[in-house]
Structure formats: C-alpha cells, structure tokens
Amino acid sequence: MNDARHDAQKRELEYHEKLYSGFAQGHFARPAVRALRAHMVRHILAVTGAGKGSRVLSLGCGIGDTELLLAPHVGEVTGIDLSPAAVRQARADAAALGIRNARFEQGTGAEGRFDVAIAIFFLHHLPDAELASLPHRLRQQLVPGGVFYSLDPSRRRLSGAIGRLLIPKLMKRYQTEDERELEAEATAALFREAGWETRVAMYDFGSSPLAGLFPGWGAGYRLARKLDDWILRAPALARRGSNFEVIARA
Numbered sequence: 715m716n717d718a719r720h721d722a723q724k725r726e727l728e729y730h731e732k733l734y735s736g737f738a739q740g741h742f743a744r745p746a747v748r749a750l751r752a753h754m755v756r757h758i759l760a761v762t763g764a765g766k767g768s769r770v771l772s773l774g775c776g777i778g779d780t781e782l783l784l785a786p787h788v789g790e791v792t793g794i795d796l797s798p799a800a801v802r803q804a805r806a807d808a809a810a811l812g813i814r815n816a817r818f819e820q821g822t823g824a825e826g827r828f829d830v831a832i833a834i835f836f837l838h839h840l841p842d843a844e845l846a847s848l849p850h851r852l853r854q855q856l857v858p859g860g861v862f863y864s865l866d867p868s869r870r871r872l873s874g875a876i877g878r879l880l881i882p883k884l885m886k887r888y889q890t891e892d893e894r895e896l897e898a899e900a901t902a903a904l905f906r907e908a909g910w911e912t913r914v915a916m917y918d919f920g921s922s923p924l925a926g927l928f929p930g931w932g933a934g935y936r937l938a939r940k941l942d943d944w945i946l947r948a949p950a951l952a953r954r955g956s957n958f959e960v961i962a963r964a
Contacts, residue, residue: 722841722892727796729890734777734799742779745932746925753939754834754865755783757917761961762861764788764830771828771855774836778804778818785816792828793818827857833864835957837901839893845901849908853964862910862962865917869895872954873923898958910962916955919945923956 741747764770768788772781775793777800785791785808793816795801804818831852837845852862902914921938928934946952 723796725891726839730776730795730797731799734797734803738777738800739803741929742777744929746935747929748779749932749935749939750922750925751780751783754780755787758784758832758863759787761959762830762832762863764861768829769826771824771831773831773833774839775804775818776800778807778816780832780834781816781818782807782811782813785813788830789815791816792824792826794821794824796820796822824855826855828855829857829860831856831860831862833862833866835865835867837864838866838896839890841892846904849905849910849962853908853910856964858964860964862905862960862964864901864960865957866901866960867895868916868955868958869897870954871895871956873920873956896958898960901958902960902962905960905962910964912960912962914958914960916946916952917957917959918942919951919955 742751758764764784764787766787766789768790770781770784770788770791772784772791772793775781775795776797778793781791781793781804793801793804795804795818798820801818801820804816808814808816808818837848840848849862856862898914898916902912905912918939919942921935921942924931924938925935946955
C-alpha cells in the first residue's frame with residue numbers, strides 16, 4: 715500500500731470509529747433514515763434480481779443497517795468494513811434480531827464468490843486509483859452474470875450546492891476529509907472499460923438529503939420520495955439529482 719493510500723485509509727478509519735461510537739447508531743435508527751434504508755433495500759432487490767438463493771457481498775457496510783434489512787430477502791449477506799466499531803455493532807444487532815444469514819467482517823475483502831455485490835455510499839470514499847481498480851477486482855468475486863450495485867453522491871447535485879451555500883458546517887459533519895462527489899458517467903465508464911454491462915441512473919433528488927437533515931420526520935421522507943419519483947422523470951431535473959446508481963452485470 716502506498717503512503718497516500720495508507721494515509722487516506724487511516725483518516726477514514728479514525729473518522730468512522732468516532733462516527734460508529736454513538737452518533738451513527740442513534741441517527742440511523744430515526745424514522746426517516748429507516749424509511750430511506752427500507753426503500754433502498756426494495757430498490758436493490760428489484761434492480762439486481764437478488765432473491766432467496768442469492769449470496770450478497772456489501773462493501774463498506776458500516777453498522778449493517780441496510781444489510782440487516784436485506785438479509786431476510788436473500789440467501790446470505792456478507793458485510794465488510796474497515797471500522798472495528800461498526801462491525802461490532804453490526805454483529806450485535808444481527809444477534810439481537812436473530813438474523814443468522816448475515817455475517818460481518820473487519821477489513822477490505824471477503825472470501826468466496828457472490829451473486830450480487832453492493833456498495834452503498836462507499837465508492838466516493840475510495841482514492842481515484844483504488845476506484846479505478848475496483849471493477850477489475852470485483853469480477854473475480856462475482857459469479858458469471860453476477861450484478862454490482864452502487865449508490866453515491868453526484869457531483870452535479872443541486873442539493874449539495876444549496877447545502878454548501880446555506881449550511882456548510884452541517885454538510886461537513888457528514889463528510890470525511892477524503893470523500894468527494896463523483897461524476898455519474900465517469901464512474902459507470904470504469905465498469906464498462908472493465909467489461910461490465912453497465913447502466914447509470916439517478917436514485918433521488920431531495921428525499922435522501924431530507925432524511926439526513928430531518929431524520930425524525932418519517933412522513934416528510936415518504937412524501938419527498940413520492941415527489942422524487944415524479945421529478946426524476948424529467949431529464950433536465952434528473953441531471954441535478956442527489957445520488958446516482960451504477961448497475962453493472964459481470
């Protein structure tokens with residue numbers, strides 16, 4: 715590992731150890747955030763085709779809040795994360811919920827082959843060189859015809875521009891020093907160049923930012939999600955959406 719990558723990984727780990735030592739557990743349990751995660755799970759199942767027999771790998775799983783919602787719908791979920799605090803919490807929550815088909819490991823890789831790999835708000839934490847190499851490495855972990863799904867903030871998002879103008883300190887609270895917004899098409903191109911059949915789409919416009927700002931307002935998130943489904947039908951507005959998804963088939 716080169717020095718720049720090592721330093722970035724160290725900063726990411728320090729930040730997330732603090733995040734997963736209290737704040738994240740409370741924040742992610744709030745109604746709007748839970749509703750957002752539930753929507754993500756339904757959407758992931760629909761676009762990847764994952765089902766009861768699927769083995770799913772989750773990159774950067776955090777405390778496993780998405781993975782534990784996903785587990786009842788698939789065969790097995792393996793979550794990996796750099797943060798020991800996150801993995802401890804994910805394992806504890808799985809045990810408390812009696813979920814036996816989800817396992818969580820600390821590190822950057824997992825053994826075995828998978829039908830689906832997901833990366834929820836993960837790619838934008840990776841240094842450019844590591845992001846560029848990821849599609850090649852993932853091909854070795856997915857079975858032929860396996861599907862990759864990612865969700866990340868768009869560099870063109872209107873919500874980010876407004877947030878940096880009006881509430882810059884709050885925006886920084888949810889960001890590490892090294893993470894950044896990504897160009898949707900450039901990210902998808904990395905997978906196409908590695909031989910994946912790839913498409914890119916906008917996931918939302920304002921609903922995810924609303925859940926972050928008002929995590930206790932579940933009804934507000936659900937209304938915003940309905941508005942998003944309408945707004946994203948307009949290409950000009952969709953281009954300024956908040957988060958984009960890459961769906962790639964090996």
